[in-house]
Amino acid sequence: MxxxxxxxxxxxxxxxxxxxxxxxxxxxxxxxxxxxxxxxxxxxxxxxxxxxxxxxxxxxxxxxxxxxxxxxxxxxxxxxxxxxxxxxxxxxxxxxxxxxxxxxxxxxxxxxxxxxxxxxxxxxxxxxxxxxxxxxxxxxxRERWRGGQLAHASVERDGVTISRMGQWRTEGDRSAVDMHYLVSEPGGEGVRHFVDREDLALFxxxxxxxxxxxxxxxxxxxxxxxxxxxxxxxxxxxxxx
Known part of the structure; x- marks a missing residue:
């Protein structure tokens, strides 16, 4: 993280x-x-x-x-x-x-x-x-959590284009998402991909x-x-x- x-x-x-x-x-x-x-x-x-x-x-x-x-x-x-x-x-x-x-x-x-x-x-x-x-x-x-939300956005800043997408899920008493990032940089070779896992407690x-x-x-x-x-x-x- x-x-x-x-x-x-x-x-x-x-x-x-x-x-x-x-x-x-x-x-x-x-x-x-x-x-x-x-x-x-x-x-x-x-x-x-x-x-x-x-x-x-x-x-x-x-x-x-x-x-x-x-x-x-x-x-x-x-x-x-x-x-x-x-x-x-x-x-x-x-x-x-x-x-x-x-x-x-x-x-x-x-x-x-x-x-x-x-x-x-x-x-x-x-x-x-x-x-x-x-x-x-x-x-x-916890009492307001529904789960299943799709999070997605695309931004362009300083010449760098970034898109991210992931769907929130419920894992016991926690919420989790594997957020996929696509990153394109000026002069870069192709599009870079990585995954950031978010894991938050549902208090x-x-x-x-x-x-x-x-x-x-x-x-x-x-x-x-x-x-x-x-x-x-x-x-x-x-x-x-």
Whole structure:
């Protein structure tokens, strides 16, 4: 998942299909609403750093991701003074706290199961300042999942043409797709093909709520963001430290 081959095409696909600037604006607005004095932000599952690129003018930003190839792309587009850490969201320890912690584009969906979700939320909560806010975009909730969706798109960016297609399926308590990519580059020899397997946990709304509560946070699922996923916004429960 998210190897060098995929990292090479990631921005060309997702920066064409999605409006990162608008999504970053949503993060900033939610942060200001719930933590008006926020000055620092940690993006957990930052990928190639596109959210950080848009948010760094408003916060002192830090990124964290498990994939070194994705972080390599982030380093290319961000100034050297933006800290980027390769670490597992379930058990990282950065030795400091942040006013805003976000984990977007369903990064938590790639966790293995409910215990991993609890560990990840608890780890993020430990890095949150007392008046801070945690913003998490979940993958599609189990109770909203239908399966069988066909995902397909073709984009052209920087002279590179990319087509992708795959059909989502249900595998027990997970959703999975083998996404086929066709890539044609200027001066290249023919069309390159590779397959990226996506495998995301189908957590229930209760599982998310319980993970936040166990970490001493009070969450709300807001009907904002992409599709019908919503975005969880969580702050410390009164009486917890």
């Amino acid at each position: 998210y190897d060098t081959q995929f990292a090479e095409v990631y921005d060309r696909v997702y920066c064409t299909l999605y409006d990162y600037a608008a999504h970053a604006r949503l993060i900033a607005d939610l942060a200001r609403e719930h933590a008006p004095e926020a000055a620092t932000l940690l993006d957990v599952g930052c990928g190639t750093g596109e959210h950080l690129r848009h948010l760094r003018g408003e916060f002192a930003v830090t990124g964290l991701d498990l994939s070194e190839p994705m972080l390599a792309r982030a380093r290319e587009k961000l100034p050297a003074d933006v800290p980027l850490h390769q670490a597992d969201m379930r058990k990282f320890d950065l030795g400091r706290s942040y006013d805003v912690i976000c984990s977007m584009y369903s990064a938590v969906g790639y966790l293995g199961g409910v215990p991993d979700l609890r560990d990840a939320v608890a780890t993020m909560a430990r890095h949150l300042t007392p008046a801070g806010v945690l913003i998490v975009e979940p993958w599609i909730l 229930s709304g209760d599982a998310y709520e319980e993970a936040f509560t166990a970490a001493g946070l009070t969450p709300r699922l807001l009907p904002v963001g992409r599709g019908d996923r919503g975005v969880y916004v969580a702050t410390r429960t009164a009486g917890t430290a």
